Amino acid sequence: MHRFNYQRSNLYAEGIKVENIIKQFGTPLYIYSANTILDHFFKLKHAFKVLNPLICFSMKSNSSLAIIRLLVKSGSGIDVVSGGELYKAIKAGCPGVKIVYAGVGKREDEIETAIKAGILFFNVESVPELEKINKIAKRCKKIQSVCIRLNPDVDAKTHKYITTGKKETKFGLPYKVAKSIFKNKSKYKNVKIEGIHLHIGSQIVRLDPFLKAIKVALELKKEVDFEYLNIGGGLGIIYKNEKPLLPDQYAREIEKLLKGSKVKLILEPGRFIVGNAGILVTRVVYFKKGINKNFAITDGGMNLLLRPALYEAYHEINLVKKKNKPKVKMDIVGPVCESSDFLGQDRILPVPKEGEALAVFGAGAYGSAMASVYNGHPLCAEVLVNEKEVYLVKKKENYRDLIQNDLIPDFLR
Numbered sequence: 001m002h003r004f005n006y007q008r009s010n011l012y013a014e015g016i017k018v019e020n021i022i023k024q025f026g027t028p029l030y031i032y033s034a035n036t037i038l039d040h041f042f043k044l045k046h047a048f049k050v051l052n053p054l055i056c057f058s059m060k061s062n063s064s065l066a067i068i069r070l071l072v073k074s075g076s077g078i079d080v081v082s083g084g085e086l087y088k089a090i091k092a093g094c095p096g097v098k099i100v101y102a103g104v105g106k107r108e109d110e111i112e113t114a115i116k117a118g119i120l121f122f123n124v125e126s127v128p129e130l131e132k133i134n135k136i137a138k139r140c141k142k143i144q145s146v147c148i149r150l151n152p153d154v155d156a157k158t159h160k161y162i163t164t165g166k167k168e169t170k171f172g173l174p175y176k177v178a179k180s181i182f183k184n185k186s187k188y189k190n191v192k193i194e195g196i197h198l199h200i201g202s203q204i205v206r207l208d209p210f211l212k213a214i215k216v217a218l219e220l221k222k223e224v225d226f227e228y229l230n231i232g233g234g235l236g237i238i239y240k241n242e243k244p245l246l247p248d249q250y251a252r253e254i255e256k257l258l259k260g261s262k263v264k265l266i267l268e269p270g271r272f273i274v275g276n277a278g279i280l281v282t283r284v285v286y287f288k289k290g291i292n293k294n295f296a297i298t299d300g301g302m303n304l305l306l307r308p309a310l311y312e313a314y315h316e317i318n319l320v321k322k323k324n325k326p327k328v329k330m331d332i333v334g335p336v337c338e339s340s341d342f343l344g345q346d347r348i349l350p351v352p353k354e355g356e357a358l359a360v361f362g363a364g365a366y367g368s369a370m371a372s373v374y375n376g377h378p379l380c381a382e383v384l385v386n387e388k389e390v391y392l393v394k395k396k397e398n399y400r401d402l403i404q405n406d407l408i409p410d411f412l413r
């Protein structure tokens, strides 16, 4: 469910006409709906009210400071995966005690900053990482709490690039290693090993992979005791015609599994919260008739929304102002010099005129977060709509931004 709807032929973001928003802020433009984000957050919170988990929004899906702030103000914690994300989470006002930190490549400086910030848990992905956290915590005269990321070797039945819980992926630790860490936890004097972390993948629409993974963690709990269970993110959403899990259904099944286990639960949703809460609006620069194909060439492509190029992901695309004109088949492509630069393929739409705006739906997660300046296109602006108000939450970059960190060495002057 989201709050981007057509009234007659005009697309609205909550209570504002998208046409008016792009008149003010230009294109390409990311538009987010604050109340869609909150609806999703509270839907999940409500579904899980019996287990009362700490929900840590996974900011890799969308790292807009305003969105993080919106969620933090509503009680969310934050899941981070780098020193940069930690910095942003703190800047957005998230208290350290609500921050969990995953990722396979945590550097020493990042670990030290996180320990000093008083984060709740590192989700530890390897034995050398655990040793390093122990060493740095000792140097900082602290005892750092951690969870061990368990690789349960479960197939999430999603795209292989967003599958993270199978044994051949780089994530987490195998059962035996996780178990031996718990058995030898006295070795790590400056680390408190408090729980298990799982995250088996993203855009998962089936229940059984989640349940299988949790069962592996509960199996381990019979052999070694722990207090916290972080079941990660991964809940799928509707991009086309998927039938994702309903939060209530997901929560009830997990409740059943965890009955009697007394674990404290943590969730790390990303896509579920923001995926359908954002659209990318682009304008048609040219309509080009090819030999076998027609192309609507727009002012934003894979540089702003990489998912179609990276995973052949489907995003619904439609005119911001619908019109009653004959429809033809076309690819919606960006300006980038790559054949993979498309937003949609073989779409049936009325032939757009130059300057007409297209809305790419479901762009709130892994959209702006994965954007780049490839081909010299500055990053676009982002706005947040709250009912009838619209706020600029990220300024459009300019050409000066493209060179601000470049240096010309003396011998070239």
Ligand code: PLP
Pocket (backbone or CB within 6 Å): 058, 060, 061, 079, 102, 103, 199, 201, 202, 203, 232, 233, 234, 235, 268, 269, 270, 271, 272, 365
């Ligand atoms: N937690 C971890 C450790 C992740 O790597 C991810 C994303 O891949 C998430 C949470 C969020 O996943 P999703 O956006 O599918 O909810």
